[in-house]
Amino acid sequence: MGANAVNGAASAVAFAAPAVTMRDISVDFTRDRNTIRVLKDIDVAIPTEAFIAMLGPSGCGKSTLLRVVSDLVRPAKGSVSVFGKSAVEARRNREIGFVFQDATLLPWRTVIDNVRLPLEIKEGASRIAGSYSPEEMLALVGLDGRHNAYPHELSGGMRQRVAIARALICRPRLLLMDEPFGALDELTRDKMNEELLRIWRETRTTILFVTHSIAEATYLGQQVMVMAANPGRIRETVPIDFGDDRSPAVRDTPQFLAYTARLRRLLEAH
Amino acid sequence: MVADTMQSIAPRFKWSSVFLSYPALLTLIVIVAVWEGAIRFFHVPDYIAPAPSVVALELVRQLPNLAVNVVPTLLEALGGFAIGNLSAVLIAVAMVRSPFVEKCFYPIAVFIQSVPMLAIAPILVLLFGTGYTPKVTVAALICFFPTLVNMVRGLKAINPQAFELMRVLSASNSEIFFKLRLPSSLPFLFAALKVTAPSAMIGAIVGEWIGSRYGLGAMILEATYNFRAPMLYATIFVATSIAMALFGIVGLVERRIIRWRVGDVY
């Protein structure tokens, strides 16, 4: 039932090898001697260079899914492959960038030193295909001139820009984003969404973007994977097709509203 | 006319603004005034409780004597501060890196914490004689425990998301330690250093009480045995000022190093 993401809007890239393949993934957590199945039978293929949004109620296992892809959580069963390798290998090769809900900047480091952090970690450094310079990254995310600021001197939106620069500096082929703009006000969030699309086009990175905002998922995703809770599973994958038009104005079209209405019905269904 | 304008432009010293920014100063002045007034009114003799003015006079008179005796006490306090805190930090690091080390040391650390310092000081005099060593040891022991506890807490209090970030980057344990744990612990370390800086003075003075012919501790004992209350008060005043100065210096260093607000997530 639509769980396989290789269809619809991404058909242009669907024939390339998938960036992420998850086969039959289940994840269990044990709490107070009870084992809870947090994710059940997840079967997904994410096409290379796609922008996939994941939408779901909180607690349905979105973060856990990203953690499985980035080898932070081992699934109880099933297999993950990232660019044809195991998740461990992809992580060690720095092929995965991660942006969290909080920017998670190290407060004792300046902006540029935060962006540089991944380059200072030895493991995998030799295997990086070729990294950007911190200056290039800050220019990419539009933070020229704030190199020596400290995180507490920046606004929430600027901090997430730094976090994105840090996640992309090793040229990962896959960028995982876990509600990165969830804490921002709506205007800043819209602006960051536009910037993120620009960065996606410029870097051709595959992006898996978790959000609980229907509008954000619709605006960003070529496909929106709608998840359901208890146990966490993928209810349906909705291709979003605005043609080539991803200008901010698309948010006001009837087509956009039709998509958000459909996604809302899927989210509310039990 | 010219004088008038000059006066209005030049910043004038105003007592009211000083008191507004430091209300405690006003409290202090009131306390000293009441103290002075009460002693004079009730004709309390100097050897029981001296008036602040008498203490101030004695302070000036004893200045050379105090200056000579401050040096050993300060050296003992600084030595104990350095040794106690350094060993606490190193053991905390070892404890956080290895649960086995934690199990080996933590009960002993709690035991050391529970030993009353006044009781342990004579043992140290028997062990180390009457030189600097027993005083430095008392000061070090007093500093040790608060720093150990805070440092262990600080090294463990890392932001879980930052930890995941390091794991996604495949950082090694020592990279996680030096790039994440150690810097995260600094606010906790400084909180402990601020507490232990004045404690180190107490340790040095207590050490001197047990067996010493020099230092502020010895002066306190001498003043007490000879009913020289003004000298006793003057000595305590000097000891307190030094403890406060040590506290202030640690605070200044802290402000230069820690520019972020603890508990905030960036």
Ligand SMILES: Nc1ncnc2c1ncn2[C@@H]1O[C@H](COP(=O)(O)OP(=O)(O)O)[C@@H](O)[C@H]1O
């Ligand atoms: N480390 C963990 N241990 C136990 N339970 C967990 C852990 N991490 C997440 N969970 C549980 O798994 C479920 C899914 O969590 P999560 O993936 O964070 O959801 P989402 O990101 O969609 O809000 C939640 O019910 C949460 O309580």
Ligand SMILES: [Mg+2]
């Ligand atoms: Mg989440």
